[in-house]
Amino acid sequence: MRGRKSKRAKRQEFEQMQAPSLGGVQVPRGNGRTVVRLRHGSSLNDFADKIDANPASLVTVLFHLGEMATATQSLDEDTFGTLAVELGYVIEMVSAEEEDRELLGAFDIDLDQELADEDDEQLQPRPPVVTVMGHVDHGKTKLLDAIRSTDVVAGEAGGITQHIGAYQVRHVHEGVDRALTFIDTPGHEAFTAMRARGAQVTDIAILVVAADDGVMPQTIEALNHAQAAGVPIVVAVNKVDKEGANPAKIRQQLTEYNLVAEEYGGDTMFVDVSAKQNQGIDSLLEAVLLTADAALDLRANPDKDARGVAIEANLDKGRGAVATVLVQSGTLHVGDAIVAGTAHGRVRAMFDEHGETVTAAGPARPVMVLGLASVPRAGDTLLVASDERTARQIAEKREAAERAALLAKRRKRISLEDFTQALQQGKVETLNLVLKGDVSGAVEALEDALLKIDVGEEVDLRVIHRGVGAITQNDVNLATVDNAIIIGFNVKYAERVEELADREGVDVRFYSVIYQAIDDVEAALKGMLKPEYEEAQLGTAEVREVFRSSKFGNIAGSLVRSGEIRRNTKARVLRNGTVVGDNLTIESLKRFKDDATEVREGYECGIGLGSFNNIEIGDTIETWEMREKPRS
Known part of the structure; x- marks a missing residue:
């Protein structure tokens, strides 16, 4: 009997195996290779659910590891990594895309599998989606108006009232009546903001350049955005009817940015147009369709639940949340239960670009949708759920995940150090x-x-x-x-x-x-x-008045906007975001007539920058110091 262990001894041994070395609390341990998948912004409650542990025990263990956190507090990846190593687990942080994919998988929605299961027989040609970009005064709006006026379906010659930020026009190409979808974005800022949310909406970009003005900073900026998205570009050389227009110069300038015209041996189509004279519009539409046919496989399956993206949305006093939606595959019907980002609802009504009601919208068709409970963001993906309850659950889980991710410590995308x-x-x-x-x-x-x-x-x-x-x-x-x-x-x-x-x-x-x-x-x-050192901002102050002093130089009467201003710290002067004075020192600091060592946010003060006198009303004085940064 001596060689056998009692039940009590066995239980104690089991508890010791289950307990970590710190804190003496009982937590199920891993074998050092057990992988636990967590989303960004997870809390100790989420981790406890994954390993079937008591959240209070994890709080205790984390405290003994030198970190203080509550069970519901969102934690960063490093904190979870420290805890996981102690407990014998390997943490795998799930990206927002993977997390959303897993969330949809729980509702039997697999977008990747849907695409994989589609065969060529189910895919049908769809219209190309086009975005017009370019410099601010080069005629983008006039060009869009000219394109809209060629819409034979509309039956009007001239300005058609545009109700939504996207519309379709039709054009006869090689004897076939073809549709083109245009997205009327406020500029490349919106284009990029949508890409930042993972929305690859545009198939082709039209870059508008004025023939009498040439390539401008915003032209290059728009070009960079389109090239970063990997989108084919058609160049519309506008205002060719104006005096001083030089289309050949535009072609030459754009060769420096890897846009080589076909006539120069390149593969980019350049079209000379005049939006004001309605000249070259048909040629531009031909160029877009030729580029689409040559470079892109534009097909989608219309016979399934709709998948798409919200292009823009707003809150209307009379109609509630109104979203402009571009259907990318499938067909959207009135009455469908939909979810777009963290917004959900049922399609009450749909309208086209002319304000006429639509009962169904197929691939590459833009429509204005009524019926969402809240306003989605530009670039949010839209999908049809089996019922309204499922749509609400998906939206609520997404909203909870977003809130948790915001509460977590911010995530560095990439820095020079890492x-x-x-x-x-x-x-x-x-x-x-x-x-x-x-x-x-x-x-x-x-x-x-x-x-x-x-x-x-x-x-x-x-x-x-x-x-x-x-x-x-x-x-x-x-x-x-x-x-x-x-x-x-x-x-x-x-x-x-x-x-x-x-x-x-x-x-x-x-x-x-x-x-x-x-x-x-x-x-x-x-x-x-x-x-070894990094610059740390201490405070900023806005210059409200400049006092001239023969003894001390110019004194900046300022209001401290953020942080605090301290005497003898390093400073710089900013004017409209540009540095006009650097490596300066706060040599004198006063509150009314008294000297001060520091002045906090919201208080007024007088700042003297020694011999630096180039101070104007409206300038910003920024103070900073170099702090030692631990080597990684």
């Missing part, structure tokens, strides 16, 4: 950069210098956009889509853009010396970047 690590894991092959500077010459010089960096064939460097001026929301959107790093040369953020970059986890670097930028990027490409 570029080498990401490369080793096979996640990144190219380092994408967005360059912004105070003058175009500096941007070109920086781009030339960066592209000359040669560190072997394993890694490539690509500048996906360059421009002049402050870093805008559009730049952050583009960096979000293409996992890019933004480099600002003698410029800063535009208004409210810093919050967006911080929320999206986009790495933004600021430089005033071109060689520092080159050295940092080269070191990142070589995997040797080990920053």
Whole structure:
């Protein structure tokens, strides 16, 4: 009997196996290879559900590991990783796309499988979806009006009232009456914002360039957005009827941006048009259809539940949530239960671009949909559910997941420091950069210098956009889509853009010396970047008044907008987002007539920057200090 263990001893041994080494609490342990899949923004409750443990026990274990968190608090990947190693598990964080796929799978909706199961007999040709892009005054709206006036179905010659942000026109091509769908976006900002949500809506982009003006900054920006999306481009050279128009110059300028006209031996179709004179519109539509037939396989299955994307949406006082929807496959019917992002409902009514009711909408057909309970975002995917209850459940689970992800610590997309690590894991092959500077010459010089960096064939460097001026929301959107790093040369953020970059986890670097930028990027490409110090913003102040003093120089009467202003800290002066004075020092700081060591947000103060007197009303004074950054 001595060799046999008692039941009590066996139970104690089992409990010891189940208990971690910290805290003495009982938590089921893994074998070191057990994989637990968690979405971004998960809490200890979610982790406890996966391993069948008590959430309070996980809180205790995490406390002994030096982290304090509640059971419902959203945690980041590193915290879960620390906890998982202690308990013998391997954490696998699921991306938003995978998470949504798993969520839909729980409701027997598998979008990937649907596409895989379709055979050629089920697929039917669909119209191409076209977006018109270009510089601000180059005639995009006039061109769209001219295209709409050729719509033979409308029966009107002239301006047709457009009710929604997308519409179809028809054109006879090679003896066949063909439809084309045009998306009327407010510009490439919306185009990129939709791509940032994973909505690949556009098949072809028309780039509008004025023949009398030439290639402009927004032209290049629009071109970069279209090329980053991998969308075929047709160039419409507009205003050829104007005096001074030079279409050949446009063709020559665009060759510098990898758009080579067919007449020059390239593969891009250029069409000379005049939207005002209604000249060349048919040729442009022909070019779009030829490009679509040559470069794209535009087919979809109309005989299934609709799948599509919300192009735009708004809240109407009389009709509630109104969404402009582009059906991408299947057919949408009145009465279908639908879910678009976190919005759900039943299709009460559908209207076309002329405001006429529609009962069914097939592939590539844009319609205005009424019946959603809330307003979806531009770029949200739309799908038909089996019933309204299922649609509501999908929307609610998506909303809960989004809320949890927002509460979690922000996720870095990619930074120069972790570029080498990401490369080793096979996640990144190219380092994408967005360059912004105070003058175009500096941007070109920086781009030339960066592209000359040669560190072997394993890694490539690509500048996906360059421009002049402050870093805008559009730049952050583009960096979000293409996992890019933004480099600002003698410029800063535009208004409210810093919050967006911080929320999206986009790495933004600021430089005033071109060689520092080159050295940092080269070191990142070589995997040797080990920053020891980083710039930390302390506060910003808006200049409300400038007082002249013969003794102290100009004194900036300012209101502290954020953080705090401290005496003897480093400062810079910004004017309309551009740096006009750098490496300055707050040499004097006063509250009314008294000297002050620091002034907090919301209070007024007088700031003296020593010998620097180039201060104007409306300038922003930004203070910062260099803080030691731990080596990773």
